[in-house]
Every structure is written in structure tokens, then in C-alpha cells.
Amino acid sequence: LTDKREDKRSDESGTSGSSGGASYLTAATSPRDFADNISAEEYRFYYYGLTKSIHSTPRLIARSGIDRFSIDFETVGGWNMPKEAMKKRMSIVKPGSHLITSIYDSRIRVRIREVIKEIDWECVDIARVGRHACYDDNKVFVLITCPKDAKVDHSTGMRLVQQCQDILNESGLEDVGVEIKEGTYVPLAGEDGIREHLFEPVPLIGTSIGIAYRDGAKVSCSSGTIGLYLTIGDNSTPYGLTCRHVIFPPSRPPPGGPKSGFTHNEGSFRVDAPSFVDCQEEIEDIETRLKYEEEEYACEGGLKEQQERGSEYLSEATKGLINCHIKNTNEYQDRLKTMREFDTDMGFVYAASADDLSRSEGIRDWAIIKLDPRRLDGCDDSQKIFNKAVQGTVPTSEINNPIVCPVPDSEEGGQCHPCMRVVKCGRTTGWTISEVSGIKSDCQRTKGSISTEIFIPDARASAPFSTVGDSGSMIFDFQGRVVGMIHGGNAIEGSTEKIATYATPIEDLLKDIEKELGAAVAIA
Incomplete structure (x- = not known):
């Protein structure tokens, strides 16, 4: 199968067709054996609905199951457009709602990693995916994401899918499927975004920060979000917190090299708020x-x-x-x-993590900014959420076992399962809302370096939870407590429209910062 995203047939409107009144057709494979090749329609439209744009829809490589794929189109205005009912939805697996939430970490995660280590995968997510309007009725899948340049062919994908399915079956998870799709891990630093509250003397959390630097003959920019203000040791002076890759994009590495970190720096690497762009x-x-x-x-x-x-x-x-x-x-x-x-000089990078893994196996991607004294007046007013001060942090253990009011599976009652609902305010998308999965995702930004991250699928019925430029944004629960810091997402290559967001638990993040700085760290 070839990727035809640049062809007119891959336009957001769907596929080309004869003009005239509305007509209907069905594009479907025949009933398939497990090893059958997937059809062109299945490759292209299998994940239809997970993104708003067909161009950004992930492409299927391989999947378990022998059910045939079908999708109904209607021809309107000369274009064959998939019907609204054909859209798939992705949602979290609520803690306790399925056996996989209690056994994945202890019995399955490492075995799945071992099976797929021969390919250059980047993300492994556990999610419900399907066309049911009630998200909890959709099937649970292990979703493996591989970049297009990994060149995972269908036969290799099917072999790995079968091996992963065998692992699930052995653990009593015959109702869980396995799929491999095209896509990539996307750091969420960028140049496009909203511009609210940009010229406040004290940068507000959730607003723009960034750098401008010379990249050869041109001036390049990187923008992200100021996430929190922290205090270090006995010093009450607040320091800003954001993602490392916002300050040090690939073309502007730290002095020790692309993966190096440093602490207690004074005066170098200036940071702007708002960003130059x-x-x-x-x-x-x-x-x-x-x-x-x-x-x-x-x-x-x-x-x-x-x-x-x-x-x-x-x-x-x-x-x-x-x-x-x-x-x-x-x-x-x-x-x-x-x-x-307005003087946009916010201060300078005081410390930054190395680009590796923490003791808790999470991505280390943080930078501490020492504020210019001129920007500190009235700093108490910048650290607000829901019009009140940040209310502390959520323990990592509570993310997977939330102690919140359970939400019924249906209006008519049924079994209830708690889930952690969260909000965030980011430079690009502003305020958005979603839910945190009961199972963390695996991310492999570089071969052999695998981290486990908070998994937050986009809510298709509303705005995307995050996008490029939101790196550094903090996630908050409905009590105003910090849950984690956003650093990346899952999207097809070349697209900023994601299907999921990844974040580092705040408890793990603060412990890692304390270890590097050798001092206690707290929210200012």
C-alpha cells in the first residue's frame, strides 16, 4: 500500500466522486483471515474520526481480529465523504473498568516491549477505540505507534501483533485487541498560538514563553508555556518551570551537547515572556x-x-x-x-535536565528559569487556577487509583468506575478538559530509551486537549491540584493534529528536580 496523502483523493473532503445529489456506497474488505493484507480503504480510513482532518488520520499497518472492515460513504457535491456514524472515538480505560488495568504493569508491559523491540516504535497506548457513542462500550486495544520511516511492512506487523495477542490471551485478555499504526511522538513546542495576557509584568502560568536564536543565517524561534512557579530550598524567590525542549530545541542544544543538562547556571540562555514570535x-x-x-x-x-x-x-x-x-x-x-x-526578557535558564530517563522511568524534560528581578513584583497573582491559588499536587499513586466521585457507565445505572478528570491552560489551546487513563503509555523517543507517561486522549467532541506550543503546560484536577506537565503527543508525521497527549506526573517531576539541585523544591 502507498501513502496517498499528497494526492487529491486524500483531501479533507474525502475521496473524489461524481457530482450530483447524495448517493451511498460501502467500501469494505472481504471477510479476512488473520494474515490477510489490509485493503487500501482499511489502510486509509480505519482510524477515521480520531482527528478532524482526513489528512491527519493515522494509517493502519496491522491489526488482530478477523472481522472485516467496512465504511459507508455518501457522495455530496462531487466528493465521497464517510458518514458521520463511521467516525471512531478514542477514550481512556477507567481504573477498575477492565481486567487489563490491574495486571498490565505487572504481567504484560515488559513482555510487549520485548516483542516489539525489533522495530522502531515510539508509543504504546492502552485505550478504548470504536464507533459506539458510549465510550465505555468500545473495545480495549494495545495501540503501537511506529514512524513512517521505520518501514514496518504488513507481514512483520502481523507477526508482532499475533505475538502480542498471544501474551494477552495467556493473561485472560482475549477481548483486548492489538494494532500497529503509523505515527510519531511529537514534542509540543512551536510558533503558532493564542496571545492572551502576553504583556503582563509577571508572566501568568499557562501563557507564552520562548527563545529567539540565530540558526545559521536565519533567526529561529521556539515557543512553549510557563507551567508553574517553584521555590528552591529556603529561598522564597520564585523560579519558572517549563519543558527543556522549549528552551533547547534540536538546533540549539545546551553547551554540553544535545542530551546534556546543567544546574546553578548564572546569566546565560535568556528566555523571553512573551516569546519573540x-x-x-x-x-x-x-x-x-x-x-x-x-x-x-x-x-x-x-x-x-x-x-x-x-x-x-x-x-x-x-x-x-x-x-x-x-x-x-x-x-x-x-x-x-x-x-x-515592553521588555520581554523574563530571565535566564538556571537549570535544565539531561535528555534521558528519571528514576521513575519518566522522560526528563524540564527547565528552571530564574526570573529577572524586574518581573517579580506581584508574583503571587500569577500562580492562580480557578481564580484561586494552586492547591498542591496529586500523588502519582492517585493518578492510577483516583479517589474521586465515580461516574456511572450509563444513565440507567450500571457499574461505576472512577476516573480523574483534568483541565489545563496552555499557550496555544488555552483551557481544555479531558480524562487521565488508568494505564500509563510507553514512549520511545530514542531507540532503547523507554519511558512511561501519563496518557490523555483528545476529546473529539471538543477542542484538542493540547497541541504544538503547549509544552510546559500543567494539568490540574478539579480541586486545583497539579497532576503533571505536558511534554508531547501522538500524531502522524508532518501534522500538528494529535490523537493523544503525554505528561510527566508532577510528584515524579519535582523529585527529579530536587535530586538534581540538591535542595527541596515546592510550588511557590
Whole structure:
């Protein structure tokens, strides 16, 4: 099978077809044996619905089961578009809702890793996937993600799928499937994003930070999110916390090399808040608004010409428009003056983790920022969640065994299973909501270095939980406690539209920072 994402047939509208009124067709494989090749439709549309764009939909490599694949289309306006009912949904496996939540870590995780070590996989997630509107009715799958350049062919994929399925069957998990799909781990630092609260003297948590640096002949930028403020040792001065890869992208490694870390640095590696790119975009946006306001006022027969005739000839409505123009113009000019004079220098990188694994087998991806004294005034007001101070941290043990009010599986009752609902505020996507899985995911950013991370699937019915530019964002439970820090996601290569988010538990993160700095660390 070939990847036809660049072909017109891979447009977001679906596949090309004859124009005219709505018609219907079904693209399906024949009933298949376990080792049969997958069809072109199955390869391309098997995960339809996990992303908003067909272009960003993951491609299937191999799967267990002998059920045939089918998808119904309707032709509208010359395009064959999959029906709404064909969309799949991905959700968490709630703690206690399935046997796999109690035995995966102790009996299965390591064995799955051993089976798939021959291929260059990047993520292993445990999730429910299917077309049922009630997420808890969908089947549980072990989802293995491989980058396209790993070139895992169908026969190799099916062999590994069968071996993984055998492991599950031996543990009494015959109802759990195994699938291998194309995709990659995506660090969530970037250049696009929202620009709210950018020019506050004290950078608010959840807003923009970043760097600008010379990359050869051009100036490159990296942007992320300021996640928290911390205190170190007996010093009450707050330090900012974000992801290491926001400050040190691949083309700008630390002085000790791409995977090195350091502590107690003084003065080097300046950090901006807001980031350079966000600052420039906001200035350009206000300049455009001001220009439009002035052009509209000065156009022939417009407000300026009417005003010059004399106020005695103006209607009350026209006077109101002129006053509104003057008000808007003054506001835009004042904002431009403030932004152009604003010193974006937030401080410098005081410490950064090495690019490796922590003692708890999580990704080490943090950086501590020592704030410029000029940015510290009123710092207490920046550390707020739900209009109140951050309420502490969630123990790692509670993430997999949440002590929250259980949510019924259906409106008519049924067995209840607790799950941890979370929110986050990030530079790009702002406030979003989702649920934390009862089973952590495996991530392999470099061959042989495997970490276990909090797994948060996107809620397709709402905005994506996170995207590029949200690295460093903190996840909070509904009590305002910190759950973890976002660092990456799962998406197909070349796309920023993800199907899942990965995060490091805050308890593990703070312990790792304390170990490196040799001092106690607490939320400021």
C-alpha cells in the first residue's frame, strides 16, 4: 500500500466522486483471515474520526481480529465523504473498568516491549477505540505507534501483533485487541498560538514563553508555556518551570551537547515572556487593526469627510461612530506603545535536565528559569487556577487509583468506575478538559530509551486537549491540584493534529528536580 496523502483523493473532503445529489456506497474488505493484507480503504480510513482532518488520520499497518472492515460513504457535491456514524472515538480505560488495568504493569508491559523491540516504535497506548457513542462500550486495544520511516511492512506487523495477542490471551485478555499504526511522538513546542495576557509584568502560568536564536543565517524561534512557579530550598524567590525542549530545541542544544543538562547556571540562555514570535504577531495584529481603523475613517465619503463639514450637520449616529473611531484609535496606539516598550526578557535558564530517563522511568524534560528581578513584583497573582491559588499536587499513586466521585457507565445505572478528570491552560489551546487513563503509555523517543507517561486522549467532541506550543503546560484536577506537565503527543508525521497527549506526573517531576539541585523544591 502507498501513502496517498499528497494526492487529491486524500483531501479533507474525502475521496473524489461524481457530482450530483447524495448517493451511498460501502467500501469494505472481504471477510479476512488473520494474515490477510489490509485493503487500501482499511489502510486509509480505519482510524477515521480520531482527528478532524482526513489528512491527519493515522494509517493502519496491522491489526488482530478477523472481522472485516467496512465504511459507508455518501457522495455530496462531487466528493465521497464517510458518514458521520463511521467516525471512531478514542477514550481512556477507567481504573477498575477492565481486567487489563490491574495486571498490565505487572504481567504484560515488559513482555510487549520485548516483542516489539525489533522495530522502531515510539508509543504504546492502552485505550478504548470504536464507533459506539458510549465510550465505555468500545473495545480495549494495545495501540503501537511506529514512524513512517521505520518501514514496518504488513507481514512483520502481523507477526508482532499475533505475538502480542498471544501474551494477552495467556493473561485472560482475549477481548483486548492489538494494532500497529503509523505515527510519531511529537514534542509540543512551536510558533503558532493564542496571545492572551502576553504583556503582563509577571508572566501568568499557562501563557507564552520562548527563545529567539540565530540558526545559521536565519533567526529561529521556539515557543512553549510557563507551567508553574517553584521555590528552591529556603529561598522564597520564585523560579519558572517549563519543558527543556522549549528552551533547547534540536538546533540549539545546551553547551554540553544535545542530551546534556546543567544546574546553578548564572546569566546565560535568556528566555523571553512573551516569546519573540508571539510578541511580534501581537504587534503586527494591532498595527493591522489600527491601519484598518484609519483607512475606514479616511475613505472618501467616510467619517473624516463628514466631520470636516462641521458637527452641526452630523446625526447623533454619525457622532457616535466618530467617537467610537477616536476611542479605538487611541486604544490601539496606547497598546502599540506599551508593547513596543515592553521588555520581554523574563530571565535566564538556571537549570535544565539531561535528555534521558528519571528514576521513575519518566522522560526528563524540564527547565528552571530564574526570573529577572524586574518581573517579580506581584508574583503571587500569577500562580492562580480557578481564580484561586494552586492547591498542591496529586500523588502519582492517585493518578492510577483516583479517589474521586465515580461516574456511572450509563444513565440507567450500571457499574461505576472512577476516573480523574483534568483541565489545563496552555499557550496555544488555552483551557481544555479531558480524562487521565488508568494505564500509563510507553514512549520511545530514542531507540532503547523507554519511558512511561501519563496518557490523555483528545476529546473529539471538543477542542484538542493540547497541541504544538503547549509544552510546559500543567494539568490540574478539579480541586486545583497539579497532576503533571505536558511534554508531547501522538500524531502522524508532518501534522500538528494529535490523537493523544503525554505528561510527566508532577510528584515524579519535582523529585527529579530536587535530586538534581540538591535542595527541596515546592510550588511557590
